[in-house]
Amino acid sequence: xxxxxxxxxxxxxxxxxxxxxxxxxxxxxxxxxxxxxxxxxxxxxxxxxxxxxxxxxxxxxxxxxxxxxxxxxxxxxxxxxxxxxxxxxxxxxxxxxxxxxxxxxxxxxxxxxxxxxxxxxxxxxxxxxxxxxxxxxxxxxxxxxxxxxxxxxxxxxxxxxxxxxxxxxxxxxxxxxxxxxxxxxxxxxxxxxxxxxxxxxxxxxxxxxxxxxxxxxxxxxxxxxxxxxxxxxxxx
Amino acid sequence: xxxxxxxxxxxxxxxxxxxxxxxxxxxxxxxxxxxxxxxxxxxxxxxxxxxxxxxxxxxxxxxxxxxxxxxxxxxxxxxxxxxxxxxxxxxxxxxxxxxxxxxxxxxxxxxxxxxxxxxxxxxxxxxxxxxxxxxxxxxxxxxxxxxxxxxxxxxxxxxxxxxxxxxxxxxxxxxxxxxxxxxxxxxxxxxxxxxxxxxxxxxxxxxxxxxxxxxxxxxxxxxxxxxxxxxxxxxxxxxxxxxxxxxxxxxxxxxxxxxxxx
Amino acid sequence: xxxxxxxxxxxxxxxxxxxxxxxxxxxxxxxxxxxxxxxxxxxxxxxxxxxxxxxxxxxxxxxxxxxxxxxxxxxxxxxxxxxxxxxxxxxxxxxxxxxxxxxxxxxxxxxxxxxxxxxxxxxxxxxxxxxxxxxxxxxxxxxxxxxxxxxxxxxxxxxxxxxxxxxxxxxxxxxxxxxxxxxxxxxxxxxxxxxxxxxxxxxxxxxxxxxxxxxxxxxxxxxxxxxxxxxxxxxxxxxxxxxxxxxxxxxxxxxxxxxxxxxxxxxxxxxxxxxxxxxxxxxxxxxxxxxxxxxxxxxxxxxxxxxxxxxxxxxxxxxxxxxxxxxxxxxxxxxxxxxxxxxxxxxxxxxxxxxxxxxxxxxxxxxx
Numbered sequence: 001x002x003x004x005x006x007x008x009x010x011x012x013x014x015x016x017x018x019x020x021x022x023x024x025x026x027x028x029x030x031x032x033x034x035x036x037x038x039x040x041x042x043x044x045x046x047x048x049x050x051x052x053x054x055x056x057x058x059x060x061x062x063x064x065x066x067x068x069x070x071x072x073x074x075x076x077x078x079x080x081x082x083x084x085x086x087x088x089x090x091x092x093x094x095x096x097x098x099x100x101x102x103x104x105x106x107x108x109x110x111x112x113x114x115x116x117x118x119x120x121x122x123x124x125x126x127x128x129x130x131x132x133x134x135x136x137x138x139x140x141x142x143x144x145x146x147x148x149x150x151x152x153x154x155x156x157x158x159x160x161x162x163x164x165x166x167x168x169x170x171x172x173x174x175x176x177x178x179x180x181x182x183x184x185x186x187x188x189x190x191x192x193x194x195x196x197x198x199x200x201x202x203x204x205x206x207x208x209x210x211x212x213x214x215x216x217x218x219x220x221x222x223x224x225x226x227x228x229x230x231x232x233x234x235x236x
Numbered sequence: 237x238x239x240x241x242x243x244x245x246x247x248x249x250x251x252x253x254x255x256x257x258x259x260x261x262x263x264x265x266x267x268x269x270x271x272x273x274x275x276x277x278x279x280x281x282x283x284x285x286x287x288x289x290x291x292x293x294x295x296x297x298x299x300x301x302x303x304x305x306x307x308x309x310x311x312x313x314x315x316x317x318x319x320x321x322x323x324x325x326x327x328x329x330x331x332x333x334x335x336x337x338x339x340x341x342x343x344x345x346x347x348x349x350x351x352x353x354x355x356x357x358x359x360x361x362x363x364x365x366x367x368x369x370x371x372x373x374x375x376x377x378x379x380x381x382x383x384x385x386x387x388x389x390x391x392x393x394x395x396x397x398x399x400x401x402x403x404x405x406x407x408x409x410x411x412x413x414x415x416x417x418x419x420x421x422x423x424x425x426x427x428x429x430x431x432x433x434x435x436x437x438x439x440x441x442x443x444x445x446x447x448x449x450x451x452x453x454x455x456x457x458x459x460x461x462x463x464x465x466x467x468x469x470x471x472x473x474x475x476x477x478x479x480x481x482x483x484x485x486x487x488x489x490x491x492x493x494x495x496x497x498x
Numbered sequence: 499x500x501x502x503x504x505x506x507x508x509x510x511x512x513x514x515x516x517x518x519x520x521x522x523x524x525x526x527x528x529x530x531x532x533x534x535x536x537x538x539x540x541x542x543x544x545x546x547x548x549x550x551x552x553x554x555x556x557x558x559x560x561x562x563x564x565x566x567x568x569x570x571x572x573x574x575x576x577x578x579x580x581x582x583x584x585x586x587x588x589x590x591x592x593x594x595x596x597x598x599x600x601x602x603x604x605x606x607x608x609x610x611x612x613x614x615x616x617x618x619x620x621x622x623x624x625x626x627x628x629x630x631x632x633x634x635x636x637x638x639x640x641x642x643x644x645x646x647x648x649x650x651x652x653x654x655x656x657x658x659x660x661x662x663x664x665x666x667x668x669x670x671x672x673x674x675x676x677x678x679x680x681x682x683x684x685x686x687x688x689x690x691x692x693x694x695x696x697x698x699x700x701x702x703x704x705x706x707x708x709x710x711x712x713x714x715x716x717x718x719x720x721x722x723x724x725x726x727x728x729x730x731x732x733x734x735x736x737x738x739x740x741x742x743x744x745x746x747x748x749x750x751x752x753x754x755x756x757x758x759x760x761x762x763x764x765x766x767x768x769x770x771x772x773x774x775x776x777x778x779x780x781x782x783x784x785x786x787x788x789x790x791x792x793x794x795x796x797x798x799x800x801x802x803x804x805x806x807x808x809x810x811x812x813x814x815x816x817x818x819x820x821x822x823x824x825x826x827x828x829x830x831x832x833x834x835x836x837x838x839x840x841x842x843x844x845x846x847x848x849x850x851x852x853x854x855x856x857x858x859x860x861x862x863x864x865x866x
Binding site for chain 1: 323327331420442444
């Protein structure tokens with residue numbers, strides 16, 4: 001896993017040498033980047049699929065809202081590293097099960113997105129709902145063709161937060177031995193005795209930030225495509 | 237390891253946590269009590285410094301509407317991976333300190349914690365002051381309040397819910413990231429997680445996770461309590477008499493969409 | 499007294515908000531600034547308490563140049579009421595009202611006791627004292643806003659569209675109570691509104707401003723309605739200004755018609771015999787009109803007397819010194835078409851019908 005540690009082939013330890021370091025360990029770094037990206041995205045998608053019905057329910061049945069928000073708030077309070085190590089025993093998995101991190105991250109995404117979905121649905125103006133009902137939409141049809149589309153901007157804002165914070169949390173999972181960009185920090189730390197060796201550390205930070213920016217932009221772009229009416233307003 | 241499944245593991249974690257020997261310091265090991273106190277100390281120092289910087293700055297920016305770019309800049313910090321920043325600063329700073337103290341690890345850790353705590357406090361304080369109803373500040377100035385009175389008697393109490401929710405976010409983030417400080421390596425509750433991992437002592441590792449989670453939840457509850465005590469009912473919308481009170485608690489409307497990067 | 503002497507406000511980008519305004523707001527009176535949006539009325543108002551500083555000319559408050567008074571000090575002596583009240587959301591109603599007195603160093607206990615009295619004075623029940631602004635309706639909040647401005651008993655009040663954000667019915671109430679309160683207090687008030695009806699109703703004098711911050715006309719409401727100085731003012735005051743003007747002009751000599759009357763103590767038969775077109779006006783012992791009796795309604799059940807229950811009190815009764823509008827109202831609201839006019843003691847003087855009033859209005863040559 002930390003094969004790179006044996007071969008600090010790059011002569012320079014300057015922080016600016018990170019690109020050279022990347023070229024020297026390209027296939028390994030790209031593999032980690034790929035895993036990192038998957039681990040950042042999939043839990044958010046799964047989380048959204050779980051959060052949609054939960055958020056809708058706590059909106060539909062008002063009494064569900066307070067307990068739902070308390071539970072998700074509590075889950076969101078637990079530090080990620082603690083949740084990583086707590087998931088296996090609670091679900092009866094073995095420690096270091098490959099599902100440990102995705103499950104923990106999904107829990108976070110759900111915790112964040114339930115509130116976002118509920119608030120997003122709440123942001124749909126009452127007149128809009130009444131108009132939809134008045135022209136004969138069924139409850140389900142109204143949800144999928146009116147309420148959810150109108151709530152897209154609010155939900156998308158929540159997705160951006162969840163995804164960007166996931167990128168950082170996946171890196172933390174790297175410190176307890178999972179293969180992703182967090183490994184670069186492990187390697188950098190191990191290679192930095194007795195003197196600092198910066199390239200892998202800087203590379204890790206740069207790739208994490210780039211990944212976060214790219215994912216953020218993708219969500220932003222998809223939101224724009226999904227809400228053409230907002231662009232029309234902006235252009236006027 | 238842990239072939240016995242979840243149930244058996246939970247029992248082992250429980251006995252690890254309830255063994256008094258694990259709570260005391262010994263010649264070889266540092267006990268839970270000491271690590272807990274260390275964790276709380278790191279966190280409080282970081283929160284103190286971050287508040288000392290971000291609170292006045294946020295109030296100033298919100299009150300004068302000058303320097304809003306600082307808020308945007310601080311928010312950009314959130315995209316940085318906390319663990320990468322921690323390792324980077326540690327390898328930069330630690331070699332300059334030789335000796336028996338762990339000051340070479342404390343300094344980079346505190347810097348990272350402060351950097352993480354500033355954005356939520358700063359942006360929430362700014363947003364809190366910025367969103368105070370302009371009619372309210374206009375009335376305050378119009379009745380003859382001076383700048384300082386407007387800030388402390390009106391803008392501050394009105395923005396308290398947002399400021400405190402920023403502080404709560406910052407606290408959670410600091411407690412979470414202070415756990416990772418054990419990776420560099422430093423004391424604190426994260427010690428049990430990383431030591432347990434290395435020694436394949438999973439009850440210890442999971443016990444450490446439980447302790448960190450418990451600390452975070454406790455801190456959040458304490459701050460929620462502080463919020464309840466200090467925020468005027470006129471703003472939180474919590475009224476004993478239901479009759480003519482407004483529809484829902486305004487507190488609930490302030491969604492806490494803070495990034496917990498730790 | 500507040501005196502604007504060529505007061506101007508020019509913004510750094512060259513926009514002129516107020517252009518050499520000369521204006522006097524006399525002590526103890528309500529001076530209304532009215533005009534379309536962009537006419538600088540709010541800017542002018544805010545220049546008085548230095549929320550906005552004039553860039554030219556000067557403003558005198560009781561002969562003292564306000565430019566030479568420290569702004570916070572100046573504002574503490576001037577009541578300030580704004581459109582959305584701007585109550586402090588974190589303070590109870592009573593503490594909102596007591597804000598200025600406490601800031602001026604008065605004892606909290608005394609300030610709260612005074613605030614309690616003010617609460618009633620502006621027409622709010624004392625049960626509201628310990629509630630928060632968010633628990634009050636817009637109209638109630640506005641009353642608190644007025645109470646808060648009055649709390650330190652300032653001689654001068656500035657009011658910026660204070661009643662614009664509430665619904666018409668509540669607005670009417672607030673205006674009436676405001677006039678009643680001003681009758682008791684006699685403050686020097688500068689009042690800004692965009693609503694000409696409100697200006698005419700409330701103002702002792704009205705200043706119409708035109709876009710660009712220039713004074714178009716300063717006059718009493720009656721004069722403004724009858725003699726608008728130019729097309730701008732005439733248009734702003736509105737098409738129906740002729741009718742509204744009737745509310746301010748005293749008719750003078752009314753061509754009253756005699757009307758048969760009976761006393762309330764008369765028998766029904768006496769009344770029926772005196773009736774004209776089936777109606778008879780019933781008076782009390784002091785000859786004050788009590789109402790119209792319709793002969794068709796018959797006597798009180800089981801007696802020969804006039805049944806007071808069937809008397810039609812109709813609309814209003816006009817005074818011999820009344821305005822055209824009051825007389826016209828009396829004629830139009832009477833069930834007989836004959837408006838009842840009384841003398842200064844309230845005793846019946848005669849009747850006048852709508853046609854006669856309209857002739858009077860037309861012969862005076864203003865209504866058009």
